[in-house]
Amino acid sequence: MSVNKVILIGRLGADPEVRFTQGGQAVANFNLATHEAWTDRQGQSQEKTEWHRIVVWGRQAETCGEYLRKGREAYVEGRLETRQWQDREGQQRYTTEVKAQTVRFLGGRQSDNASQSGPSYNGGASQQQPPQQQAAPQAAPQQQAPVNLGAPVEPAAAAAPAPAPAGPQGGEFNDDDIPF
Secondary structure, X not given: OOOOOEEEEEEEOOOOEEEEOOOOOEEEEEEEEEEEEEEOOOOOEEEEEEEEEEEEEOHHHHXXXXXXXXXXXXXXXXXXXXXXXXXXXXXXXXXXXXXXXXXXXXXXXXXXXXOOOOOEEOOOOOOOOOOOOOOOOOOOOOOOOOXXXXXXXXXXXXXXXXXXXXXXXXXXXXXXXXXX
16 A cells, blocks of 8 residues: 655745636646754754646636635645656756646735635535634634635525534544544
8 A cells, every 4th residue: 555645734935827728727836945943952943835836627626726826825735746857968867846736825915915815626525615704712723614606605605604624523534524
């Protein structure tokens, strides 16, 4: 058995580049920075930033191009893929990328302060949840519910209050209850 799974939360280094294949399928590429800070044995603060090349396909790529911008925080889940290509001098080159299966947009739009939650796209999930008012501070940041941007939303569903999440004590437990 083997596992090839990557989960990243970071900030975009530049706006996504969206292109279309000859067959009309969208592909988005962007770089995501993850940051780590720690104190070394001598008590000195240390920092490190890693850059990850992200590739997104299909409708999800179009959505990334529409909503993601430089500096925006995003959650990316996918797998590592290494591809081979030739540069202009004919040399073989290799690139390792994260082929995204899920992209969630975190934080609010930078151009619209009224909206504190942007849509997220989860490869065809069919839930939509209206923004919730935060009643009290919480220990962990809340994740946004996936939004199906391809299906119309029923007006009654959009106006209905969101159900309280069920935890291990209150009912069924699923992976969506994990705060990351």
